[in-house]
Amino acid sequence: MLLAFYKPFDVLSQFTQEHPSHRTLAEFGFPPDVYAIGRLDRDSEGLLLLSDEARWNDRLLNPRHAHPRTYHAQVDGQITDEALRKLRSGIDLKDFHSLPCKAQRLDTEPAHPPRDPPIRVRKNIPTSWLELTLTEGKNRQVRRMTAAVGFPTLRLIRVSIGSLKLADLGLQPGKWKRLDAAEERQVLA
The missing domain is CATH 3.30.70.1560 (Alpha-L RNA-binding motif)
Known part of the structure; x- marks a missing residue:
């Protein structure tokens, strides 16, 4: 499964809390066993993908793909x-x-x-x-x-x-959705 999340400002792109004052992905109700593909810094916002499938990590982050x-x-x-x-x-x-x-x-x-x-x-x-x-x-x-x-x-x-645009997903900060097959193809385009 591939999920799209509109990461808000001041949220870490991880599930583990390192400091009591830091917000993490754990508070947003994701399905079990998903992890962030890449990251956005705590002070950055926007489209973050999560998955429970390792193939996405290599396809989207390996520099040889120039994604x-x-x-x-x-x-x-x-x-x-x-x-x-x-x-x-x-x-x-x-x-x-x-x-x-x-x-x-x-x-x-x-x-x-x-x-x-x-x-x-x-x-x-x-x-x-x-x-x-x-x-x-x-x-x-x-x-x-x-x-x-x-x-x-x-x-x-x-x-x-890729060609998956945050604006087309209709997400607001702190919200996520599971991508359908057509949206998954956009990620790779």
């Missing part, structure tokens, strides 16, 4: 063409050099549910949104990439895996 994942990032400041060019080319992040990715400015703010708690707002510094599609998933990679080009991430939402 695309798309994110919306709200960043500090108005993202520049030069920063987008650098993101598209790949960024040196000290411990590795990111692969080239797709990066584009979003001209309008995407229609995501409000975050609880909301991001910090500074009157004198505008924010902007960009869409990034990566085929690798290192620790805090998107946040590190945007910071490296001078635009720290304030809010990060994974909006698709």
Whole structure:
């Protein structure tokens, strides 16, 4: 079985609680024996897949498959063409050099549910949104990439895996559903 979950902000992508104040996947009523395929950081939101089948883990996470994942990032400041060019080319992040990715400015703010708690707002510094599609998933990679080009991430939402789009699933933060065969094919597309 393959499940899609809209992971809310401030939830760990694991079932084991490491600290009493940390929320985990255990509170969302998943069937037994499922585990997260990949992860989203505690301060990231969006589409997270879970399964009880090991084949999904290899197919979606093994770098040889170059499986695309798309994110919306709200960043500090108005993202520049030069920063987008650098993101598209790949960024040196000290411990590795990111692969080239797709990066584009979003001209309008995407229609995501409000975050609880909301991001910090500074009157004198505008924010902007960009869409990034990566085929690798290192620790805090998107946040590190945007910071490296001078635009720290304030809010990060994974909006698709393969061609499966979070918006098409009709999920709200904290909700999940079992994917049907057609949706499973979208994950692999």
